[in-house]
Amino acid sequence: MTNLTIGLLGCGTVGGALVDLLDARRATITARTGVELRIGAIAVRDTAKHQDRLADPSLLTTDTAAVVADPEVDIVVELIGGTDPALTLVRTALENGKPVITGNKELLAAHGPELYAVAAEHGVDLLFEAAVAGGIPLIRPLRESLVGEDISRVMGIINGTTNYILTKMSQEGADYADALADAQALGYAEADPTADVEGYDAGAKAAIIASIVFGVDVRSSDVQHEGISSITAADIDTAKRLGYVIKALAVIERADGEVAVRVHPAMVPTGHPLANVNDSFNAVFVEGATVGDLMFYGRGAGGGPTASAVLGDLVDAAVNVANGAAARLSITEKVTLRSVDELSSQYYLTMVVSDEPGVLAQVATVFGTHGVSIQVMEQSGTGGDAELCLILHETTEAALHATLDELDGLNVVRGIGSVIRLVSDD
Amino acid sequence: MTNLTIGLLGCGTVGGALVDLLDARRATITARTGVELRIGAIAVRDTAKHQDRLADPSLLTTDTAAVVADPEVDIVVELIGGTDPALTLVRTALENGKPVITGNKELLAAHGPELYAVAAEHGVDLLFEAAVAGGIPLIRPLRESLVGEDISRVMGIINGTTNYILTKMSQEGADYADALADAQALGYAEADPTADVEGYDAGAKAAIIASIVFGVDVRSSDVQHEGISSITAADIDTAKRLGYVIKALAVIERADGEVAVRVHPAMVPTGHPLANVNDSFNAVFVEGATVGDLMFYGRGAGGGPTASAVLGDLVDAAVNVANGAAARLSITEKVTLRSVDELSSQYYLTMVVSDEPGVLAQVATVFGTHGVSIQVMEQSGTGGDAELCLILHETTEAALHATLDELDGLNVVRGIGSVIRLVSDD
Numbered sequence: 001m002t003n004l005t006i007g008l009l010g011c012g013t014v015g016g017a018l019v020d021l022l023d024a025r026r027a028t029i030t031a032r033t034g035v036e037l038r039i040g041a042i043a044v045r046d047t048a049k050h051q052d053r054l055a056d057p058s059l060l061t062t063d064t065a066a067v068v069a070d071p072e073v074d075i076v077v078e079l080i081g082g083t084d085p086a087l088t089l090v091r092t093a094l095e096n097g098k099p100v101i102t103g104n105k106e107l108l109a110a111h112g113p114e115l116y117a118v119a120a121e122h123g124v125d126l127l128f129e130a131a132v133a134g135g136i137p138l139i140r141p142l143r144e145s146l147v148g149e150d151i152s153r154v155m156g157i158i159n160g161t162t163n164y165i166l167t168k169m170s171q172e173g174a175d176y177a178d179a180l181a182d183a184q185a186l187g188y189a190e191a192d193p194t195a196d197v198e199g200y201d202a203g204a205k206a207a208i209i210a211s212i213v214f215g216v217d218v219r220s221s222d223v224q225h226e227g228i229s230s231i232t233a234a235d236i237d238t239a240k241r242l243g244y245v246i247k248a249l250a251v252i253e254r255a256d257g258e259v260a261v262r263v264h265p266a267m268v269p270t271g272h273p274l275a276n277v278n279d280s281f282n283a284v285f286v287e288g289a290t291v292g293d294l295m296f297y298g299r300g301a302g303g304g305p306t307a308s309a310v311l312g313d314l315v316d317a318a319v320n321v322a323n324g325a326a327a328r329l330s331i332t333e334k335v336t337l338r339s340v341d342e343l344s345s346q347y348y349l350t351m352v353v354s355d356e357p358g359v360l361a362q363v364a365t366v367f368g369t370h371g372v373s374i375q376v377m378e379q380s381g382t383g384g385d386a387e388l389c390l391i392l393h394e395t396t397e398a399a400l401h402a403t404l405d406e407l408d409g410l411n412v413v414r415g416i417g418s419v420i421r422l423v424s425d426d
Numbered sequence: 427m428t429n430l431t432i433g434l435l436g437c438g439t440v441g442g443a444l445v446d447l448l449d450a451r452r453a454t455i456t457a458r459t460g461v462e463l464r465i466g467a468i469a470v471r472d473t474a475k476h477q478d479r480l481a482d483p484s485l486l487t488t489d490t491a492a493v494v495a496d497p498e499v500d501i502v503v504e505l506i507g508g509t510d511p512a513l514t515l516v517r518t519a520l521e522n523g524k525p526v527i528t529g530n531k532e533l534l535a536a537h538g539p540e541l542y543a544v545a546a547e548h549g550v551d552l553l554f555e556a557a558v559a560g561g562i563p564l565i566r567p568l569r570e571s572l573v574g575e576d577i578s579r580v581m582g583i584i585n586g587t588t589n590y591i592l593t594k595m596s597q598e599g600a601d602y603a604d605a606l607a608d609a610q611a612l613g614y615a616e617a618d619p620t621a622d623v624e625g626y627d628a629g630a631k632a633a634i635i636a637s638i639v640f641g642v643d644v645r646s647s648d649v650q651h652e653g654i655s656s657i658t659a660a661d662i663d664t665a666k667r668l669g670y671v672i673k674a675l676a677v678i679e680r681a682d683g684e685v686a687v688r689v690h691p692a693m694v695p696t697g698h699p700l701a702n703v704n705d706s707f708n709a710v711f712v713e714g715a716t717v718g719d720l721m722f723y724g725r726g727a728g729g730g731p732t733a734s735a736v737l738g739d740l741v742d743a744a745v746n747v748a749n750g751a752a753a754r755l756s757i758t759e760k761v762t763l764r765s766v767d768e769l770s771s772q773y774y775l776t777m778v779v780s781d782e783p784g785v786l787a788q789v790a791t792v793f794g795t796h797g798v799s800i801q802v803m804e805q806s807g808t809g810g811d812a813e814l815c816l817i818l819h820e821t822t823e824a825a826l827h828a829t830l831d832e833l834d835g836l837n838v839v840r841g842i843g844s845v846i847r848l849v850s851d852d
Contacts (some may be wrong), residue, residue: 141563144741292725295723296722
């Protein structure tokens, strides 16, 4: 049997759940793996706050660097979040030959590729299942099970807050402001919800997924964001009538050797597995050339699910230490990010036009000029203004924006309404 | 860089797809893992049949034992199926210190625990992602990511043939015989469909899942089977009206230290993620104490998806060989299988009764006598005979069967119709 000591950095919701979970499952883990794990030190900002919660308060310290440097500590678990001092702590641990488990998506989305290189150079594990999609085993299957698979696209519902808001809007007809207020009241959304609703949280996770799936260097700053705050109850109604559900998706694609990573609301066909992922659940849909379609579904956040992911990594790292081995992840390629203009998609869009003869012909001509083809066009409202609702065949962003600019200049067009991408049902 | 040579036993649909996939992905795998994989020998029954398909026909042989014994062969991939000679070949390879990848569910469901022990004793990998749920990464997440998780129940749609048949019945109102004929015409079902429709195929996979999830010795002979051939179009209609979909489920549960493994049709609430798994897709739903609900979805069969699973295992084993390490799976516990009588479930059932005063009271009294409580009772049809349709609160199989026996003896009961378990919506 091998005894290994963990240095825990941070003991909030996830760290606290991890301490409890490890106590509850220690015997089973030892029986199945031959490794006994114990926590040797816990670094927190304010030790007084944690005295009563822990069985052994003598483990507490405020000195994060000392925990990393402690020769008794074999494995470091970093749950403090942010990049400073997390970057230095994680790097130092790896350089000292200590495997690191982290749930820190900001850190990895900003500095992942350097850290993967440091881990590889020192032959130790850097594992981060908890950083993306909480409790769902996703990173390990992508990194190991699917390492030989040619993956063309990954689409994920990887932000529970926006999925909760959109589910509430879809199922109860709530408008965005009310659904957000409800999510805030339940603690699913922060007082300042920007990071969630504008797609920054999902963007960081999407960058991590892209680096794993394609073995390329993609950072959160490479991700295009579009939030959900402009989605209206009317958009959701129309989507439903046309057989779609609106979801906030992270889309990671490779085409012609270029990679595109973006986060935006999208209309998903109701029969698609992602359309049935509701409330604060997460799911990641993977399209592989050989394996076909896969989906991984579960809880994307919360102390328990996230601690479960950390524990899975911890056991993996511990078994590797016991065996003298380490996982290996090479970020082999500098990638060309596909220019936004070249990205193509089907679109749903609405516009208000004056209801007079010849308007449809004028509008249709503009689309034709830019080579954008219309799949469905519906007009509603009579007298004065009318609303047009269109679904477009696949077109590039460049062509779409040129079309929208020209439409906006027409006298008969009062205004462009919603512009939402569509996931094709194929 | 490490060069490793594979000995392939069997080159049917999956083996052929593996040869092609390995050729297509060799460069990427080498770049990401530092291991170069090549196939050194392929054992088949009839070499003439494969001459034209393979780039290098000189690899072909009919001598399976020679491939396993070949000192050039570092890793054995067993895709011949069945237990004889697969058991001897796999055991010999492991005893000679060669990792084995297999997609052979019959072998593992009959002899898994012995083989896991041989692999552990010789410190080599025995990997079998392809044996359960085809291309879905399931075994690795269960074995590694969730090794620390307290899992209470796993429910799987793990037979594509029966899921196709039930989907056809649900979506098109087809009856069982027509849906089966359709599945046979499409090649989803065999001419003799027994192994699929009576639950033997799913039962073997369920035994493997149980051994991985609970670390216990469960074989296919320990699994209770109930097929789908008695499901009628009327059952499916009634289920739909009540908010359920009928699915063929494998259910693996642990309660009070005892394990139960069974395969049977079940009514699944329409909002449950498993209810939306259609056609020949598979999905496995996992309920963990800490991680909450998880689901893994994808293609459960087919050359490509299964070859993808084999390749994931192959890369894992190869990296372990290169690192001098091996995965480890301990089957630690001899388990008590829960007696069938003690299993409890909610039930849907139908019976035909004579439509006369006092019948409902007589029927209800029988349920009451056995402590079985009724959640919903509906009567349809007037004059002569009437049909009763009931949903029962959770009850044991023993109590249910005692109730059914007594009901069957009543003069007013013309016959018991369907008896289908229900998945609770919680």
